[in-house]
């Protein structure tokens with residue numbers, strides 16, 4: 495059992511190093527398995543539990559994978575894949591396992607998915623993925639627990655997503671990249687991580703146009719090869735550090751190439767946080783009381799649902815009433831109950847939450863229900879009186895690398911503890 499112990503009251507100051515993006519590196523590991531020739535080198539890899547699981551999963555299907563942690567570099571040789579099975583004991587531990595299916599379909603003619611994990615956020619369907627594969631010519635057999643996708647030679651088609659699914663878009667692009675002919679994906683996701691994956695696939699030899707427009711065209715090619723690619727910075731990790739500066743009255747320099755916080759920056763600015771771009775560094779400072787805010791989550795370029803939970807913590811510390819409308823997931827408010835245990839006043843009604851700030855927060859034992867509620871509770875702990883203990887820390891480690899070390903270097907009183915077997 496991993497737990498985080500946070501004693502609040504310290505302002506965070508200094509330089510925060512932003513990790514590579516979890517939601518870019520996972521599809522990139524899946525993409526690397528499409529390459530029958532050459533080794534792939536991924537740089538700026540976040541050393542998070544989801545990456546460790548992805549490495550284990552890639553090894554379980556026969557790829558040779560080296561994770562060089564100190565160098566934050568992954569070297570993947572997928573020239574020989576030996577198993578089409580994504581085993582339950584690994585695949586059920588993270589969402590990114592679904593991103594391995596296109597490579598197995600193309601390289602081995604089938605993918606046997608024994609489970610897909612990820613944060614528990616209510617309904618998280620995969621119908622767009624499997625319907626898309628079917629339109630490309632795959633046969634999908636959806637059993638109670640195991641999904642069997644058979645694909646001997648896929649053919650391009652026109653695909654439409656009811657909503658612009660992030661991993662759905664990535665999977666269909668990957669499946670189309672080695673299909674015969676042209677695929678058009680309408681209502682495709684616009685997230686920057688999807689564009690980074692397209693950039694990598696293009697270097698690998700894929701022919702993809704329209705990334706970032708919502709209408710993606712993929713002209714299938716015969717083979718893809720290994721390349722070197724640097725993973726983009728994690729805008730969620732960056733957002734969390736910006737919020738940590740905001741709610742502790744601190745001052746941070748965020749370092750991460752090409753970092754763009756988008757709407758999160760504008761929302762924090764409305765709350766009274768100052769941002770200044772200094773060349774490649776984004777400077778964040780907060781030296782005044784926080785104002786309340788309204789948030790509606792949406793697909794990119796809207797407010798990212800993954801930052802809704804940490805923002806709920808910031809809102810609890812603002813002077814006045816904030817309103818949050820969660821539009822992506824139907825079960826993403828478990829955090830409210832935990833923050834209320836610490837003294838917050840948050841009322842949830844369906845997909846809407848009203849946060850009545852500012853109430854002083856007091857440290858106690860709290861539960862991370864998912865990755866982002868976990869990091870939101872760490873933020874609450876930084877601003878609370880006394881000690882906050884957060885379990886299970888594994889969920890936080892799924893998405894944030896060396897969190898305690900990075901925060902301690904900025905003055906936070908935070909430890910990561912491991913107990914039991």
Ligand SMILES: CC(=O)N[C@H]1[C@@H](OP(=O)(O)OP(=O)(O)OC[C@H]2O[C@@H](n3ccc(=O)[nH]c3=O)[C@H](O)[C@@H]2O)O[C@H](CO)[C@@H](O)[C@@H]1O
Pocket residue numbers: 517520589590617618619620621622623657658659660661662799800822823824
């Ligand atoms: C590994 C990864 O990249 N995870 C991210 C990805 O998850 P993920 O790709 O799973 O999220 P999606 O964009 O697919 O899901 C968004 C919504 O669409 C619905 N849906 C999705 C697919 C489908 O086939 N059918 C369907 O109905 C889901 O139930 C959900 O309500 O995007 C989410 C939304 O930005 C983020 O919170 C996750 O951090």
Ligand SMILES: C=C(OP(=O)(O)O)C(=O)O
Pocket residue numbers: 588589590611612613614615800865866893
């Ligand atoms: C929902 C998330 O991740 P996943 O899709 O990997 O469960 C997240 O990163 O907040």
